[in-house]
Amino acid sequence: EVQLVDSGGGLVQPGGSLTLSCSTSGFTFGSSAMSWVRQAPGKGLNWVSTITGGAGDTYYSDSVKGRFTILRDKSKNTLYLQMLSLTAEDTALYFCARQGGGGPFDGFDFWGQGTMVTVSS
């Protein structure tokens, strides 16, 4: 059974940093593309970043490029999102999602439960 468990969210001051984790099981982690998708309170879904299976090519939305880094540890079957220079606009529920193949354009088939990030002084 595919399982994704998000963690690491919390309250952080503007300009601060935070690292989110997504612990996975039930599938071959290193072969699957993985993504982070966020949802601001009361708003829709917004893609943040993707890392492909295999080579681990990375993609970022313009809103986070240069501030966020997507990483994976194959030995721990865990996906990470390092977030720097956080602003109020980054306040959202962050979901990790598995993609149905190894490429960036395979859709999201399983989702974590989400972890909340609040950026506020």
Next chain:
Amino acid sequence: QSVLTQPPSASGTPGQRVTISCSGGSFNIGDNYIYFYQQIPGSAPKLLIYRNDQRPSGVPDRFSGSKSGTSASLAISGLRSEDEAHYYCAAWDDSLRGWVFGGGTKLTVL
């Protein structure tokens, strides 16, 4: 402003058929697969339709997807109260080199 355009709301009575549209462009829907997700408030999104018209196991055949050119639609037949949720479309965008979502459609079962 979302890259993919969905109506903000839709409604129907139990047993009815409703459709939710999703409009995009040549670099996203026109060139790539469309996906539809259901999100019940307080829960993670759930995959409903993948690769335009395919249903994952466990998704009732009341749900169907279609795509034509740069537009797509999700149809729900035999509407049930538990279908009340938000629905999102998504596609890879070759120009943006990333995923784009619709703004979401809130479905109300009257």
